[in-house]
Every structure is written in structure tokens, then in C-alpha cells.
Amino acid sequence: MDLRHLRYFIAVAEEENIGRAAARLHISQPPLTRQIQQLEEELGVRLFTRTPRGMELTQAGELFLEEARNIRSVVEQATERTQRAGQGKLGRLDIAIFGSGILGIIPRLLLAFRTAYPEVKIVLHTMTKAEQIEALRQRRITLGFNRMLAPLPDLATELVATEQLLVAINESHPLAREESVSFPMLAEHPMVLFPTGARPNFIDKVMRLCEEAGFVPQVSQEVGDAVTGVALVAGGFGICLVPESVTALTLPGVVFRPLHDTPPNCRIDLSCLYRADDQSPILTEFLETVRAFHGAHVAGHSPGIQTETVWDAGI
Amino acid sequence: MDLRHLRYFIAVAEEENIGRAAARLHISQPPLTRQIQQLEEELGVRLFTRTPRGMELTQAGELFLEEARNIRSVVEQATERTQRAGQGKLGRLDIAIFGSGILGIIPRLLLAFRTAYPEVKIVLHTMTKAEQIEALRQRRITLGFNRMLAPLPDLATELVATEQLLVAINESHPLAREESVSFPMLAEHPMVLFPTGARPNFIDKVMRLCEEAGFVPQVSQEVGDAVTGVALVAGGFGICLVPESVTALTLPGVVFRPLHDTPPNCRIDLSCLYRADDQSPILTEFLETVRAFHGAHVAGHSPGIQTETVWDAGI
DNA sequence: GCAACACAATACCTTGAAGGTATGGAGGTT
DNA sequence: AACCTCCATACCTTCAAGGTATTGTGTTGC
Numbered sequence: 001m002d003l004r005h006l007r008y009f010i011a012v013a014e015e016e017n018i019g020r021a022a023a024r025l026h027i028s029q030p031p032l033t034r035q036i037q038q039l040e041e042e043l044g045v046r047l048f049t050r051t052p053r054g055m056e057l058t059q060a061g062e063l064f065l066e067e068a069r070n071i072r073s074v075v076e077q078a079t080e081r082t083q084r085a086g087q088g089k090l091g092r093l094d095i096a097i098f099g100s101g102i103l104g105i106i107p108r109l110l111l112a113f114r115t116a117y118p119e120v121k122i123v124l125h126t127m128t129k130a131e132q133i134e135a136l137r138q139r140r141i142t143l144g145f146n147r148m149l150a151p152l153p154d155l156a157t158e159l160v161a162t163e164q165l166l167v168a169i170n171e172s173h174p175l176a177r178e179e180s181v182s183f184p185m186l187a188e189h190p191m192v193l194f195p196t197g198a199r200p201n202f203i204d205k206v207m208r209l210c211e212e213a214g215f216v217p218q219v220s221q222e223v224g225d226a227v228t229g230v231a232l233v234a235g236g237f238g239i240c241l242v243p244e245s246v247t248a249l250t251l252p253g254v255v256f257r258p259l260h261d262t263p264p265n266c267r268i269d270l271s272c273l274y275r276a277d278d279q280s281p282i283l284t285e286f287l288e289t290v291r292a293f294h295g296a297h298v299a300g301h302s303p304g305i306q307t308e309t310v311w312d313a314g315i
Numbered sequence: 316m317d318l319r320h321l322r323y324f325i326a327v328a329e330e331e332n333i334g335r336a337a338a339r340l341h342i343s344q345p346p347l348t349r350q351i352q353q354l355e356e357e358l359g360v361r362l363f364t365r366t367p368r369g370m371e372l373t374q375a376g377e378l379f380l381e382e383a384r385n386i387r388s389v390v391e392q393a394t395e396r397t398q399r400a401g402q403g404k405l406g407r408l409d410i411a412i413f414g415s416g417i418l419g420i421i422p423r424l425l426l427a428f429r430t431a432y433p434e435v436k437i438v439l440h441t442m443t444k445a446e447q448i449e450a451l452r453q454r455r456i457t458l459g460f461n462r463m464l465a466p467l468p469d470l471a472t473e474l475v476a477t478e479q480l481l482v483a484i485n486e487s488h489p490l491a492r493e494e495s496v497s498f499p500m501l502a503e504h505p506m507v508l509f510p511t512g513a514r515p516n517f518i519d520k521v522m523r524l525c526e527e528a529g530f531v532p533q534v535s536q537e538v539g540d541a542v543t544g545v546a547l548v549a550g551g552f553g554i555c556l557v558p559e560s561v562t563a564l565t566l567p568g569v570v571f572r573p574l575h576d577t578p579p580n581c582r583i584d585l586s587c588l589y590r591a592d593d594q595s596p597i598l599t600e601f602l603e604t605v606r607a608f609h610g611a612h613v614a615g616h617s618p619g620i621q622t623e624t625v626w627d628a629g630i
Numbered sequence: 631g632c633a634a635c636a637c638a639a640t641a642c643c644t645t646g647a648a649g650g651t652a653t654g655g656a657g658g659t660t
Numbered sequence: 661a662a663c664c665t666c667c668a669t670a671c672c673t674t675c676a677a678g679g680t681a682t683t684g685t686g687t688t689g690c
Contacts, residue, residue: 001394002318004677018638031678033638043394045401049594050638052686059407059595060400067393074389078382079316079358085375086360092374279364280374319648333667346649348668365667367657 003075005039006068009047012036013065017054088281090119096127096135096144099195099225104245105161105270105297106145113289120282130198136275142283144273147243148200156276158290161297162267163243165209166256168233175239180260183213190220190238194229202268206241209266230254243268318390320354321383324362327351328380332369403596405434411442411450411459414510414540419560420476420585420612421460428604435597445513451590457598458589462558463515471591473605476612477582478558480524481571483548490554495575498528505535505553509544517583521556524581545569558583 011021012032022032036055040047047061057065084090097106110122125141132144136155149157167186169176175185187210193203203222210217220238223229227249229240234251247256259266272290274283326336327347337347351370355362362376372380399405412421425437440456447459451470464472482501484491490500502525508518518537525532535553538544542564544555549566562571574581587605589598 001390003316017636019636027677028679029637030639030641030680033640035677037639043397043401045397046594047397052637054637058401059597060397063400063406064393064397067397071386071389071393074386075316078379078386082358082360082362082375082379082382085378086358086373091378279361282374334665342648343650344666345651345668345670350648352668367666369666 001039001042003072005035005042006071008032008035009039010065010068010072012048012055013057013061013068015054016056084119086281088120088283088285089117091282092121092123093143093282093286094123094125094141096125096132096141098128098132098146099126100227100246100249101145103226103248104163104243109160109290109293112293113286116289117282117285120285128195128197129201132273136273139275142274142278142280143286145270146273147268147270148202148205149269149271149273150200154276155273157271157273158287160270160272160290160294162269163245165241165259165262165266165268166244166247167259168230168240168242168246169255169257170233170236170239171253171255172236173239175257176255178257180258182261183209183259183266184215186210186217186239186241187213187215188218191217192221192223192229192232192238192240193217193219194223194240195225196222197224205268209241209263212263243270245270316354316357318387320350321386323347323350324354325380325383325387327363327370328372328376328383330369331371399434401596403435403598403600404432406597407436407438408458408597408601409438409440409456411440411447411456413443413447413461414441415542415561415564416460418541418563419478419558424475424605424608427608428601431604432597432600435600443510443512444516447588451588454590457593457595458587458601460585460587462583462585463517463520464584464586464588465515469591470588472586472588473602475585475587475605475609477584478560480556480574480577480581480583481559481562482574483545483555483557483561484570484572485548485551485554486568486570487551488554490572491570493572495573497575498524498577498581499530501525501532501554501556502528502530503533506532507536507538507544507547507553507555508532508534509538509555510540511537512539517558520583524556524578527578558585560585 008021008025011025012018015021015024018032018036019029022029025032036048043064045060045064046058047064048055049058050056081090095110110124113120114122125135127135127141127144129144129146129149132141132146133152133155135141136144145160151157167175167181173189175181175189178185191206193206195201195203207217218238221232223232226242226246230242230246230249230251232238233240234253242256272287274287323336323340326340327333330336330339333347333351334344337344340347351363358379360375360379361373362379363370364373365371396405410425425439428435429437440450442450442456442459444459444461444464447456447461448467448470450456451459460475466472482490482496488504490496490504493500506521508521510516510518522532533553536547538547541557541561545557545561545564545566547553548555549568557571559571587602589602
């Protein structure tokens with residue numbers, strides 16, 4: 001049996017006349033007669049009674065008509081769903097984020113994608129950079145968000161945003177009195193660094209910037225992520241350099257101050273990481289969203305807009 | 316798209332290798348390659364990624380695999396159900412019964428059929444003989460139970476059972492004292508007759524029998540059906556001749572007495588009526604059941620068995 | 631009652647697509 | 661570098677779907 005048989009059967013059942021049904025199907029009458037005979041023979045069931053006025057469904061034929069219509073609609077839905085899946089509009093996207101990645105820009109990006117592709121189920125996984133690379137290689141995730149990415153042969157990156165660096169300072173700290181701080185002012189103040197883990201990382205960036213400013217930072221503590229770092233600032237462990245998205249985290253007693261006279265490289269990239277060989281349409285659509293979002297973000301947040309922001313985390 | 320495409324797709328998806336899938340399908344590799352390409356092209360969706368190790372499903376392919384398996388099982392179920400319908404094992408049977416037909420043998424027959432063909436839905440309609448004939452012609456019913464059927468050109472009959480005639484008597488009536496009665500004893504006693512309606516009917520039969528016994532009955536009342544007739548006997552309207560199946564109806568004050576020295580034609584047929592041109596397998600199977608039932612009934616209830624029965628309706 | 635009609639079935643031919651054989655080409659392995 | 665394992669392509673064969681012409685069988689209309 002064939003989908004053609006079903007199409008023909010439905011036409012004959014509806015027209016109750018082989019000639020008219022053949023016209024509707026744009027074929028001639030004899031082949032249609034044969035196809036119907038074939039179908040009946042294959043099922044071993046008489047579907048029609050032949051009358052001088054045409055073809056009349058038997059009871060078994062009535063039942064088969066319902067079934068045939070049902071099959072047709074199931075097939076239609078299947079192709080339609082598969083096509084949407086092929087266009088990246090239906091399916092599942094496994095994304096890795098890092099510890100404090102849930103702050104700032106990523107949620108807005110995910111929301112934008114979810115709005116554009118409501119039938120794609122986004123599954124979030126919290127992973128370190130090394131875990132992300134491993135999971136991408138094993139195809140357990142499709143994409144990871146990270147910072148400070150060294151080029152890798154089989155993985156590609158897409159820049160999501162570049163963020164300004166801020167200093168997280170305890171409100172009782174002398175530097176908290178400044179509207180903004182400069183790099184040399186950070187010398188001599190004990191500093192919390194993050195994250196521990198695979199190099200190169202944010203710590204290397206901070207060390208290099210301090211070096212360029214002519215001093216070696218006093219490291220009071222190294223921690224795993226930005227959230228812990230800011231918590232230690234709240235606890236009086238020292239100051240901590242953080243990307244601006246961390247200001248989404250409000251902890252009592254912590255204020256954030258911008259860095260003035262910053263060198264041009266005193267910004268930190270947020271990128272996403274994916275398999276260079278991944279052709280999946282959902283990934284393609286997601287990267288498209290990332291690019292659009294990045295463009296809008298750069299355009300919308302032109303130089304100076306950050307001065308509007310209140311850096312104090314408040315209570 | 317074709318059911319063949321689905322079969323081939325499932326094989327390739329399961330084997331993850333065109334060569335092995337082709338072997339499983341008993342075709343060679345190149346046509347299978349082409350069929351898969353065709354399917355992808357028709358859907359406009361890449362279902363597989365070609366790797367050096369074989370064929371790997373894309374996300375859209377995974378979804379289509381589920382859909383394809385689903386379609387396959389829907390098609391299988393449809394053919395299976397249609398085949399059962401074609402064998403008369405699945406479907407609907409519209410049967411007409413007459414007023415008091417629900418008494419006696421018909422329920423047992425219906426129960427036997429229902430047990431043998433549990434998936435055939437029996438729908439009962441109460442109709443007079445004339446209504447049955449009309450409904451059969453319009454195909455609103457497939458079969459009707461009736462008595463006293465005159466042969467009709469387009470309708471066929473099948474004998475279900477022949478029943479003895481009994482006399483329903485009010486317990487205070489003089490005849491109630493007899494163990495059994497003979498036809499001449501009925502003369503002079505007012506008699507209730509049924510049914511009014513299309514001739515020939517049971518009334519004609521009773522009139523003829525009385526005539527053969529040498530008297531003309533005193534008709535006290537004509538009513539529509541046996542139930543009403545027996546109710547009038549209970550009310551003292553007179554005696555009433557009924558087929559034995561009416562004894563299933565117990566009314567206070569009514570006793571039933573057999574007729575002894577009855578002529579051989581003093582029995583009444585219960586037949587079923589159906590379209591002579593009806594080829595429906597369900598009807599065929601039902602008639603088969605009727606014949607088996609009739610045979611067993613005749614064999615099981617050999618002469619004399621009725622003497623065991625208590626004719627008093629009791630309270 | 632005969633002719634005309636309407637419908638499905640049959641006979642025979644044509645064509646297109648599925649299937650087969652042989653071979654190419656790309657990526658990985660020994 | 662040679663070989664192996666895949667899938668893809670080229671080209672041929674065959675079978676079945678589709679077309680045309682015709683038959684056969686009931687029904688309708690004059």
C-alpha cells in the first residue's frame with residue numbers, strides 16, 4: 001500500500017464515481033479503477049459496492065475512509081513539523097553558561113531568542129570553560145558562553161558583547177569615596193581575583209593590566225567565580241575587578257566604581273563558543289540572533305551611556 | 316513522499332549506514348542513497364549528516380524518525396482494523412425488533428452474537444413490520460425480526476425459531492382450571508387479539524385456526540402488541556393466544572396453558588428479514604449465528620421439553 | 631422495446647521511476 | 661603510501677503507473 005492509494009481512495013469515496021474522481025486527480029479513469037482494485041485486493045476487503053450509479057462505500061470502506069483521512073493528516077503534520085525543525089524553528093538547544101554568566105546580558109539574549117523561536121526548548125547547563133570544551137566535543141551541548149577564549153582548531157567563537165571593567169569596593173573602603181578610580185590607585189590595595197581554573201582567564205587579564213599600570217597587585221584571595229568574589233568584597237577582603245554585568249548582583253556594603261583613564265584594552269569580551277563543523281539550523285539561527293543583538297547593543301549603548309548607570313549596588 | 320521512503324528512512328536511521336540498511340531492505344546501496352536524497356529534497360530538510368563512518372541523524376532527522384515510526388504504526392492499525400471490518404468482526408449492526416420481540420429468544424440470540432463478535436456494535440430499533448421493510452429499503456437497518464412474513468421480491472428471510480401457541484388466561488377464568496386446553500374449548504370465550512397493523516399478521520393466523528376448529532372467535536378487543544394483550548388478560552378482558560416467548564412476561568393473575576390436540580400448523584414462526592442484495596460481512600456472520608442458533612435450539616429443545624416448563628406466570 | 635447513456639472493467643501500449651551493476655571520490659587507518 | 665570503508669554518480673534494465681481505445685452491463689428516455 002502506498003500514500004497514492006489512499007489519495008485515490010479518498011477521492012473515489014468522496015466523489016462516489018471513478019470518472020469524476022479521476023478528473024479531480026488529473027488522471028484518466030482506467031488507471032484509477034485498477035488502483036482501487038489493487039487496494040481492495042491488497043487489503044483483502046471490498047471497500048466499495050459497484051452500482052449502476054457509481055461506487056458506494058461498504059461499511060469497511062467507511063471505516064477505511066476515516067483511517068485514510070487520519071493517515072493523511074498525520075503525514076501532513078509530520079512533514080510540517082520536520083520542516084520547521086529543519087529551519088531551526090523547532091527543537092532543542094543545549095547551552096552552557098559559566099557561574100556568573102546568568103548575570104547581565106545573557107538572560108536578555110536568551111529571552112530575545114526564545115521570543116523569536118518559541119518552539120525551541122533552551123536547556124541551560126552550568127559549566128566551566130574546560131567542561132564546555134569537552135561537552136562541545138562530545139556534542140552534549142551546542143553552544144557555550146565564556147570569556148577569554150583562546151582560539152581552538154575545531155571550535156569557533158562569536159563575540160556577544162564587550163564589557164567595561166569596574167572595581168567592586170566595600171563602602172567602608174577609602175576608595176569608595178572616589179567617583180571613579182584610575183588603575184594606579186589600585187596599587188597597594190589587597191585584591192580578590194577570580195576565577196581559579198583553566199588559563200588563560202580573567203586573572204591573567206587583570207594581572208597584565210596592573211603590570212601595564214606599573215605595579216604588581218597584592219592578591220588577598222583567589223576564588224572560583226565573580227559572585228564569590230563580590231561576596232568577599234562585601235566581607236572586607238579587599239577590592240575586586242569585575243565585568244560590568246556583575247553589577248546586576250546587589251550585595252549589601254558593596255559599591256561599584258568605573259575606571260577612568262583606562263587603556264583601550266581595558267575591556268572584557270563575552271563570547272559564545274560552538275563547533276566549527278556544526279551545521280544545525282538551530283545554532284545558525286541562534287548565532288544570527290547573537291549578531292543582531294550585538295549590533296543593537298553596540299548601537300544602543302554608545303559611549304557615555306554607562307555614565308547614567310548607578311554603580312552602587314545598594315542594599 | 317511515499318510509505319517506501321519512510322520504510323527506507325527508518326532502516327537507514329536505525330543502521331546508521333546505507334550499505335547495511337540496503338542489505339536489510341534487500342536492495343542494493345545506490346537506489347537507497349537516491350531515495351534518501353529524494354526524501355530530503357522533497358522535505359527541504361537535511362535528515363542526515365554524512366560522516367566517514369556513516370549516516371548520522373540531524374535533530375530534524377531524529378524528529379522525523381519518531382514521526383515515521385508513528386505513521387507506520389497508524390497505517391498498520393488502519394489496515395488491521397479495516398480487515399477485521401471486512402470480515403464482519405468490527406463495525407455496527409442495526410437491528411429492528413417488534414414490540415414484544417424483546418421477550419424470549421431474541422435476547423439470547425443477540426447475546427450469542429455479541430459474545431462471538433464483541434467488536435460489532437449492535438443497535439436496536441423498535442419498529443413495526445411495515446416500518447422495518449421501509450427502513451431496510453432505505454438501509455437504515457440491516458436486519459429486522461418479525462413474524463408472519465409474506466415473501467417480498469427484494470427482501471430475504473431466515474427462520475429463527477418456531478414457537479408453540481399458548482393461551483393466556485386470567486387465573487379466575489374457568490379455563491384456568493384446565494391443565495391444558497384444546498381449540499374447541501376456546502369458542503364462546505371473549506378473546507383479545509393483536510397486533511393491529513399491516514396484514515398478514517398474527518390475528519389472521521388465529522382467525523384461521525379458530526375457523527379450522529369450527530367456530531368464529533368473539534373478539535373482545537384488538538391491541539397493538541402482545542404485552543398489551545396480556546395486560547388486558549390480567550384485567551379480565553378475556554383470553555389471548557400468544558407465542559410461547561411471551562411467557563417471559565410475568566403479570567399477576569395471568570396463567571399460560573398449552574394447547575393439546577393442536578394441528579401441525581398451530582405454531583408460529585419467528586423470522587429475520589434482510590435485503591436480498593446485502594453482501595455486508597457483518598450480516599453474513601449474523602445469519603450464520605442465526606442458523607447455528609436455530610439448529611442448536613431445534614436439537615436441544617426436542618419434542619416434550621416444553622412440558623417441563625411452568626406456564627403460570629406467577630406473581 | 632429499442633436506442634442512448636453512464637459507468638466500471640478490460641486490453642494493449644507508453645513512459646517514468648525504482649532497482650541493479652560498475653565506478654568514482656573522500657576521509658580515515660595500517 | 662596503499663588500502664579500506666563509506667557515500668555519490670553514471671548508466672542500464674525492468675516493472676508498474678498512466679494513457680487510449682474498447683467492451684460490457686445495467687438504467688433511462690423516446
